[in-house]
Amino acid sequence: MGWRQFFTPVRSMNASEAKAYIEELGDEGFQLIDVRQPAEYRASHLPGARLMPVADLGESSGDLDPDKPTLVYCAIGGRSRVAAQMLAGKGFSKVINMSGGIKAWRSKTAVGPEDSGLELFSGNEALTEVLSVAYGLETALLEFYESLAGQVDRQDVREMFQRLAAIEAKHQQRIVDYYRQARGGGDDEESIAGRDLGDTLEGGLTTGQYLDLYQPDLQDVGDVLSLAMAIEAQALDLYQRAADRAATSEMKEALSTIAGEERQHLRQLGELFAEQTGSGEGA
Known part of the structure; x- marks a missing residue:
């Protein structure tokens, strides 16, 4: 993959646009990826998000569908921009970075680890x-x-x-x-x-x-x-x-x-x- 992946252009949406996009696609129509660290995820995350820290994305992205719309977010948008470029470089055709991250999300969030309640x-x-x-x-x-x-x-x-x-x-x-x-x-x-x-x-x-x-x-x-x-x-x-x-x-x-x-x-x-x-x- 190499350094060229970080120059792969990706689409960005702000939090309001991302919320409307989620509503439009429905719950089976997209993949929502949180690329922060587990402690950040436990404290607060977007409902339904899958935790895939950016450092592990090279391996964990194999569990995702590269042809499905994929919305990526972090705390403020920096890590998710890098993660979105990595995914785009791997052939994800509909990857979107949520600019502003979870700090710009004005709706309710969920708490707890990925296996909470399962x-x-x-x-x-x-x-x-x-x-x-x-x-x-x-x-x-x-x-x-x-x-x-x-x-x-x-x-x-x-x-x-x-x-x-x-x-x-x-x-x-x-x-x-x-x-x-x-x-x-x-x-x-x-x-x-x-x-x-x-x-x-x-x-x-x-x-x-x-x-x-x-x-x-x-x-x-x-x-x-x-x-x-x-x-x-x-x-x-x-x-x-x-x-x-x-x-x-x-x-x-x-x-x-x-x-x-x-x-x-x-x-x-x-x-x-x-x-x-x-x-x-x-x-």
């Missing part, structure tokens, strides 16, 4: 088992919101928790519908709810972990919505990472579909946040 999905289980786990995570989050609705004093906050619970109930029903299709009918609600996940919520973290991590004021509508967006970002991240390691195309498609719905929820919550607070915080 103990919930082995990658080899039946589709119905995957959907049962997804249903359990939705149920836990719904019950979390309902529980908090009964604990807060402010009426507007109580109503917001109830509204969030209603959103989760709709998604829960969507998963039941997928489960029915996978089984070809049957007693869906009873059979899908077979696995006890304890207090693990969407995204693979527990209620205590989310509250400790974000320390929201649960009497404030803005903080409540910000927490909800953080949970959805974590869920999107988990489902996309699980889809990347799925053993079958059927499993990959199911997990990618659920990830796409989490992305829609995140967008919906971002709009609700702006409506409630007058803030432009992105989803």
Whole structure:
């Protein structure tokens, strides 16, 4: 490859353009690569990103599809520009550098190592088992919101928790519908709810972990919505990472579909946040 790779021209997008590009392509239409170090990734990363430090990219890039749109980012855009040039030099035809890096990203991010939450999905289980786990995570989050609705004093906050619970109930029903299709009918609600996940919520973290991590004021509508967006970002991240390691195309498609719905929820919550607070915080 040699030094000539660093002069390979590559396309760049700023964070806003990259976000729109991701929305346009859908969750199966692109590869999102974080070329920072593992500690940086653990602290914060774009939902669904695969960790490939720039120093290891020469070896790890063999796991990528060179014909698929590939969006590369780092902290501020320097390492990712080098990484994008390396990939372009290796024949990646649609590689894009996100200028400004994650520091310019104004939407919610995920936390934790690459294997965070993946103990919930082995990658080899039946589709119905995957959907049962997804249903359990939705149920836990719904019950979390309902529980908090009964604990807060402010009426507007109580109503917001109830509204969030209603959103989760709709998604829960969507998963039941997928489960029915996978089984070809049957007693869906009873059979899908077979696995006890304890207090693990969407995204693979527990209620205590989310509250400790974000320390929201649960009497404030803005903080409540910000927490909800953080949970959805974590869920999107988990489902996309699980889809990347799925053993079958059927499993990959199911997990990618659920990830796409989490992305829609995140967008919906971002709009609700702006409506409630007058803030432009992105989803």
